[in-house]
Amino acid sequence: MNHHDGKIVEMTRFPSPNPNVELRVITYLSHGLKVKGMLAEPIGEGVYDGFLYLRGGIKNVGKVRPARIAQFAAEGFIVFAPYYRGNQGGEGNEDFAGDDREDAFAAFLLLKSLPRVRGVHIFGFSRGGVMALLTALEYPETASVVTWGGVSDMSLTYMERKDLRRMMKRVIGGTPQKFPDRYQSRTPLYSLDKLTAPVLIIHGVNDSNVSVEHAYRLERRLRLLEKPVDCWYFNEFTHYFPPEVNRKVVSDLSKWMKSRPKRC
Numbered sequence: 001m002n003h004h005d006g007k008i009v010e011m012t013r014f015p016s017p018n019p020n021v022e023l024r025v026i027t028y029l030s031h032g033l034k035v036k037g038m039l040a041e042p043i044g045e046g047v048y049d050g051f052l053y054l055r056g057g058i059k060n061v062g063k064v065r066p067a068r069i070a071q072f073a074a075e076g077f078i079v080f081a082p083y084y085r086g087n088q089g090g091e092g093n094e095d096f097a098g099d100d101r102e103d104a105f106a107a108f109l110l111l112k113s114l115p116r117v118r119g120v121h122i123f124g125f126s127r128g129g130v131m132a133l134l135t136a137l138e139y140p141e142t143a144s145v146v147t148w149g150g151v152s153d154m155s156l157t158y159m160e161r162k163d164l165r166r167m168m169k170r171v172i173g174g175t176p177q178k179f180p181d182r183y184q185s186r187t188p189l190y191s192l193d194k195l196t197a198p199v200l201i202i203h204g205v206n207d208s209n210v211s212v213e214h215a216y217r218l219e220r221r222l223r224l225l226e227k228p229v230d231c232w233y234f235n236e237f238t239h240y241f242p243p244e245v246n247r248k249v250v251s252d253l254s255k256w257m258k259s260r261p262k263r264c
Contacts, residue, residue, distance in 0.1 A: 005102070006109030009034055016040075018070040026080070027090075030106035031099075035090035037082035037107060038064050040073035041116070049143065049258060050117040051077035052108055052135065055084070056126025056149075058094055058167065063087070071247075075254035078117050082107040096171045097130045097154065097186040104135045108142075119143040121257045122197070126210055126239070127151050133188035133195070133218075142197040144260040146253050149203055149210050149239050152218040154186040160211055189221050198228035198260055200253060204237030230256065 010027040024039045042048060051072055055064050064081045073079045082103045085092030094100050111120050121143045124132025129150020136142040151157050155176040158168050169175060176183040184190055199222055203215035215231065222229040232249070234241065241249060 005029055005031060005106035006113060008110065011039075014038065014066065016070055017067045018074055019043075021070040021073040023066055023070065026110070028106060028110050030082075030085065030092075031102045033085055033091040033103075035082060035085045035092065035103050035106075036088050037080055037103075038066065038069050040066075040069040040079040040081075042073055042076060042078070047116050047118050048076055048078045050111040050114070050120035051079040051257075052104070052111055052120055052122045052132075053079055053081035054104055054122065054124040054128035054131040054135070055081060056124075056128045058096055058127070058171075071250055072123070072254070075250065076258070077121070077254070078111065078114060080107050080111045094171075096168065097127065097134065098172065098182075101131060101134045101138075104131045105138050108135055108139055121146070121260075123148070123253075124150050127157075129210070129214070129218075130154065130186060130188055133192070133199075136197045137188060137191055137194055140194075140196045144200065144257050145195075145197045146200045146202065146257065147215075147218070148249075148253075149207055150201070150214060150218070151210050152187070152189055152214040154183045155180070156214060156217070157210070158183065161209075189217060192221050192227065193225055195222075195225075195227055199230070200256055201229065201231045202249060202253065203231075203233055204239060204241065205233055205235045206237060207239045209239035 007029045014023040016023040084094045084100045086094045122132045123146045129147035136145045201215045205212045
């Protein structure tokens, strides 16, 4: 890895929806590319747990929302959410958990280097689920991982989401039948024996964007390997939870993260 990864190149203030949270847009280095992301910090003194927020979607679908980032910062975290390469003025091209995982790795290092951050938790939503697991595998010091409506198996996404197949063939370079290794390299299920961080899986059973089968596969594999895992399944919900439930789950998962044993 390029030792400059995670280095901050530029910071600009961004209007915050929450008076207790300060937002900045950060340009940082990821394997030599200048990519962008959003940093949210609680205003005032003090040291906080770091929270790496890995978004879902691709390009303009699933963009980082300032209100969402501020919501997690208000729970008492310093939050950084990479936009991934090629987005919102960043260099390079996003490639759906291929080389753009470097942007998550560099973002982890960036958070870790901030003087007010102690320990880094990783949160992934939707396709951010694979990004979160891949990042936790790269950094054994990860405090915890939460995957919410998260993808765990890239071939399964290809099978389920007919509407994404053209994009996936273009970005990944073909189908899972033709290039199984390319899909496997984007699927963390095969390397979970090396995972050290405790995992929390959150999933709506009626999710049609990312089927609950992704969560079940991840849970089964973690249990088989006797890794620490908690699962919160919501029978009545889809990929998106109603606002009041969402707020409650954000609060609960924040408590779950903070109650994990502290690691170096």
